Amino acid sequence: MPKTSARLLALLSLLQSRRDWSGTVLAERLDISLRTVRRDIDRLRELGYPIAAVKGPDGGYRLRAGTELPPLLFDDEQAVALTVALQIAATTQGSGLAEAAGRALNTIRQVLPARLRNRITALSVTAVDRPSTRPAEPVDGTVLLAVSAAVHARETLRFDYSKEAPTSTEGSTITDSPARRAEPHHVVIRDGRWYLVAWDLDHAAWRTFRVDRMSLRTPNGPRFPPRALPGGDVAAFVTSTFRGSTDGGWPCQGTVILNLPSATVATYTRDGLVEDIGPDRCRLTLGSWSWPSLAAAFARYDTDITVVGPAELTGAFAHLAHRFSRTAAGHAIPDTPEGDTGPSPG
Structure with a gap:
């Protein structure tokens, strides 16, 4: 690439990286004179980049948002x-x-x-479910690229995994091991976290691994023939894994009637079915991994609840009512550990 063209690209990259640049700083960064900076700014303007002059002791420049989209530069x-x-x-x-x-x-x-x-x-990345409202867990871009490359090349990955173990398809956990071997198949992002779906060679089972907890070992292991993912759909597989079911649905599902408008309930319902059945009343169907957790999910709407079914959900409400009554009465409060300076009971 000619020296002038390379210099223009470097100048444009700097202008895109922050709002304002003084001419002196640009000259120092590019190892050129102020006169050359002004000349290169004029060249970029001729190419359609809206660069404004900024007043100041040394003068400065700002890449403004234009009405047209000029050629973009990405590192x-x-x-x-x-x-x-x-x-x-x-x-x-x-x-x-x-x-x-x-x-x-x-x-x-x-x-x-x-x-x-x-x-x-x-x-290659697959998004599972809707985008998360919480910030994504930080992940090393180098690791993410290396894992994706192994998926693409069908090369066995060797890696260390952090102390907290991933969840298996049966809902159990894997004990910590310093040297994992797995056939990587898909990289997915779910609820703001990056996961690798892989066949664990040491446990002969499908697993989901948190990418931010992986420390890769090099080189990769041998190539492997493609292995069919259960169900054939990675999004459905990951959803089933985290829900603890085999068909993608929740293990526990129930329906109630709430004394709230359907529009209000729908605003706070991410994964469920809301049906309007009259003024200030609606039918809500939700799922969860256990009956008590499902009852608690319905209770968060803070209104009178009528259970439509099944009977297990009614039993779960009774179970929680008994537990909460004991808590309110003080019977479920643990003893204060010796030396604890917190408030004393009563």
């Missing part, structure tokens, strides 16, 4: 991050952006340099 990390975001949007059901995100992803792939296109091609 490697930005390109990878953009690709991940578009893949998540393209695989998120109900977002209304899936088709547009897919087209944008194809457009970006076409203009990437070969060295980066190969990395992006190996990066």
